Amino acid sequence: MISYTVHEDVNIIDKKLQDIATLFSENYGIWSSAAQGxxxxxRIRSSPTRLRSDCLPEAPARSFLVQAKDGDLLLGHVxxxxxxxxxxxxxxxxxxxxCKAYRNQGLATKLLAKLSENNDDDGxxxxxxxxxxxxxxxxxxxDGLDQTKLCTISDRIRDIMASCPVNYVRTAELRGSLFDSDVDDGTVFCADTKFFVDHAEPDTALKTVQSKGIKWPFGRLPEGHEFLAFIERP
Ligand SMILES: CC(C)(COP(=O)(O)OP(=O)(O)OC[C@H]1O[C@@H](n2cnc3c(N)ncnc32)[C@H](O)[C@@H]1OP(=O)(O)O)[C@@H](O)C(=O)NCCC(=O)NCCS
Known part of the structure; x- marks a missing residue:
């Protein structure tokens, strides 16, 4: 049976970071041809040191890890x-x-639901x-991708991201027609994060989403960019 466990701050010890760095290095993605050096x-690799510097900012920010496990076997994390x-x-x-072998079974969705459980996050x-x-x-x-309308996304997203304790979020450069009406290159709602993961797998996933009849509202994704989603809770 798969269990979902939340860990906070001091409980995110190096052993756990080593386990998730291994899962990430084996399953996340590969570098694109545009990645310098x-x-x-x-394969894009990680380590406990890298995770601490990229994803676990210092107090007063609070860090959370949710793990999905079957017994001792780590299947996924957020x-x-x-x-x-x-x-x-x-x-x-x-x-x-x-983990690749456990995808399309609702694990990512359940990890995120567990992250938000018993919390009254506003966004x-x-x-x-x-x-x-x-x-x-x-x-x-x-409400699900099928119900999403980008015009409802907070007009304060710039300020929210500028206040984020995570470096790569704070320094991301917003791009797309939703931010600048002069933009007509097909981008709608994304950001330049200079993260050059290969887009072949995401492109295939996008075709799958569109084949379900869902209109993809986030637009085109240039190299080194990532789609941006921000969900406000009433
Ligand atoms: C992205 C990722 C986390 C998704 O994990 P997952 O456990 O397979 O996701 P879920 O099973 O919860 O599915 C999430 C959604 O994607 C859809 N989906 C997932 N795999 C699918 C597939 N093979 N075919 C069609 N739809 C699929 C699901 O239907 C669901 O959408 P819906 O609720 O609107 O129907 C996983 O593919 C992954 O680890 N990828 C590599 C790392 C990465 O890019 N992470 C994200 C950046 S931080």
Whole structure:
């Protein structure tokens, strides 16, 4: 039976980070040809040190890890950071990864639902190139991709992201026609994070989403960019 367990701050010890770094390195994705100093096709790797610097900012931010396990076997995880923005509780999902053999069984959706359980967050954000990660976030935390309308997304997203304790979120450059009406390159709602993961797998996932008859509202994704989803809770 699969169990979902939440760990916070001091309980996110190096042993757990080593386990999720291994899962990430074996399952996340590969570098694209545009990645400087990396070989195209090489797996993107992580380590406990990297996870601490990229995804686990210092207090007063609070860090959360949810793990999905079958016995001792780690099947997937989500890392997230919570902080306060103008009196509102924000939660940013910084890493979401599920073992290849266990995908399309609802694990990512359940990990995110567990993350939000017993919390009264006012908003959730995620930057990702993967349409299935967007789908999981919108299903677990919002109304689902099929019901999403981007015009309802907070016009304060710039300020929210600028206040985020996670470096790559704070420095992401927003891009798309929703931010700038002069943009006509097919981008709608994404950000330049200079993360050059290969887009072949996300492109295939996007075709699958569209084949279900769902109109993809986030637009085109240039190299080094990630789709941006922000879900406000009433
Ligand atoms: C993105 C990822 C986390 C999704 O995990 P998952 O456990 O397979 O996701 P779920 O089973 O919860 O499905 C989430 C959504 O994607 C859809 N989906 C997932 N796999 C699918 C498939 N093979 N075919 C069709 N739809 C699929 C589900 O239907 C669901 O959408 P819905 O609720 O609107 O119907 C997983 O593919 C992954 O780890 N990818 C590599 C790492 C990555 O890119 N992470 C995200 C960035 S941080």
């Amino acid at each position: 990396k070989s195209k096709g090489q 890392l997230a950071t919570r902080w306060i923005f103008q009196g509102m509780k924000m939660c940013w999902i910084t890493q979401l990864c599920v 959730f954000g995620i930057l990702t190139s993967h349409p299935f990660a967007i789908s999981a976030a919108l299903r677990a935390l919002g």
